[in-house]
Amino acid sequence: MATGEFYALANEQGAAFGEAHAKSILMGEHSVVYGQPAIALPVTSLRTMAWIDRVEDSPVLFSMDGEVISIDELPNRFASIAAATRAALRKFGLPEQDLLIRLRSGIPPAAGLGGSAAVAHAVIDAVRDLADGALTEAERFELVQEAERVAHGNPSGLDATATRAAGPVYFQRGKFHPLRVGKKMWLVIGDTGVRGSTSIAVARVRGFVDSHRVRGQQLLDDLGDLTDAAVRHLAKGDITRLGQRMNAAQSALDELGVGHETISDLVTAARLAGASGAKLTGAGCGGCVIALADSVDHADLIAHAMMGANAVATWTVEVNPS
Ligand code: MEV
Numbered sequence: 001m002a003t004g005e006f007y008a009l010a011n012e013q014g015a016a017f018g019e020a021h022a023k024s025i026l027m028g029e030h031s032v033v034y035g036q037p038a039i040a041l042p043v044t045s046l047r048t049m050a051w052i053d054r055v056e057d058s059p060v061l062f063s064m065d066g067e068v069i070s071i072d073e074l075p076n077r078f079a080s081i082a083a084a085t086r087a088a089l090r091k092f093g094l095p096e097q098d099l100l101i102r103l104r105s106g107i108p109p110a111a112g113l114g115g116s117a118a119v120a121h122a123v124i125d126a127v128r129d130l131a132d133g134a135l136t137e138a139e140r141f142e143l144v145q146e147a148e149r150v151a152h153g154n155p156s157g158l159d160a161t162a163t164r165a166a167g168p169v170y171f172q173r174g175k176f177h178p179l180r181v182g183k184k185m186w187l188v189i190g191d192t193g194v195r196g197s198t199s200i201a202v203a204r205v206r207g208f209v210d211s212h213r214v215r216g217q218q219l220l221d222d223l224g225d226l227t228d229a230a231v232r233h234l235a236k237g238d239i240t241r242l243g244q245r246m247n248a249a250q251s252a253l254d255e256l257g258v259g260h261e262t263i264s265d266l267v268t269a270a271r272l273a274g275a276s277g278a279k280l281t282g283a284g285c286g287g288c289v290i291a292l293a294d295s296v297d298h299a300d301l302i303a304h305a306m307m308g309a310n311a312v313a314t315w316t317v318e319v320n321p322s
Pocket of ligand 1: 025112114157159282283
């Protein structure tokens with residue numbers, strides 16, 4: 001059946017629906033995998049949406065990027081989407097057939113913004129909607145983690161948590177709580193355009209920690225301490241000190257081996273434009289950089305500087321007092 005016919009079958013009105021947003025890790029990526037704390041923020045302007053319609057005599061089909069692909073033929077890079085779908089269908093006792101799942105995502109893939117966790121959440125919630133069922137937060141988390149394990153081996157659960165969170169969260173070993181923000185601030189996200197692999201980046205850190213045991217452990221502990229300090233600065237609205245902790249975290253992440261020349265370029269440009277702090281966000285080895293600003297005009301200036309240093313896109317996130 002041609003793509004157009006599937007669109008004709010799909011009934012937007014009656015479609016089951018799910019969505020989720022992107023996330024940005026303020027502090028603690030990689031060290032969180034080793035049980036250290038992390039801080040993440042929702043990026044609600046970037047979203048992934050999933051609609052599910054019933055179709056007849058068909059395997060489960062996905063419509064994305066103008067193509068219709070059956071679940072058994074999804075390329076490997078989409079294996080976690082198939083895993084999320086299968087896990088959710090199993091959970092609700094629905095057969096793996098006669099469904100068309102349409103996906104639209106504004107989250108750049110493999111950029112450190114939680115794209116894989118967000119699409120898993122969206123699909124799982126659409127299946128829940130189709131089944132007219134309910135999921136506790138813990139059940140959702142487990143289903144997304146099942147997909148995330150396919151995407152990158154040993155996920156900490158930070159992405160699964162932050163892509164559903166309504167505000168900044170403190171996360172450690174699967175538990176999380178909302179964080180206090182003392183003063184409005186702005187986070188500028190700059191995309192290097194280099195697509196990284198989370199599993200490769202996580203393996204690189206593992207390689208460093210295994211081959212430099214003392215220094216590796218020291219860096220992980222330092223990242224944990226910097227995250228805890230950042231929690232206090234965030235609560236007080238101390239943008240200067242928060243920025244200093246971000247810069248120190250970037251140095252540690254560079255030493256752990258997940259930096260990249262494009263990250264360094266954007267970090268340098270942001271700091272020269274007066275950012276209080278700048279660092280990679282997410283897995284690194286490319287992906288995105290975040291920079292802290294104390295006004296929207298300052299954020300614009302930093303975004304402009306990042307574009308001048310070859311960022312392919314920037315987004316500004318308001319971090320509101322809470
Ligand atoms: C990826 O967004 C964050 C990492 O810390 C991996 C994880 O937490 O599972 C690099």
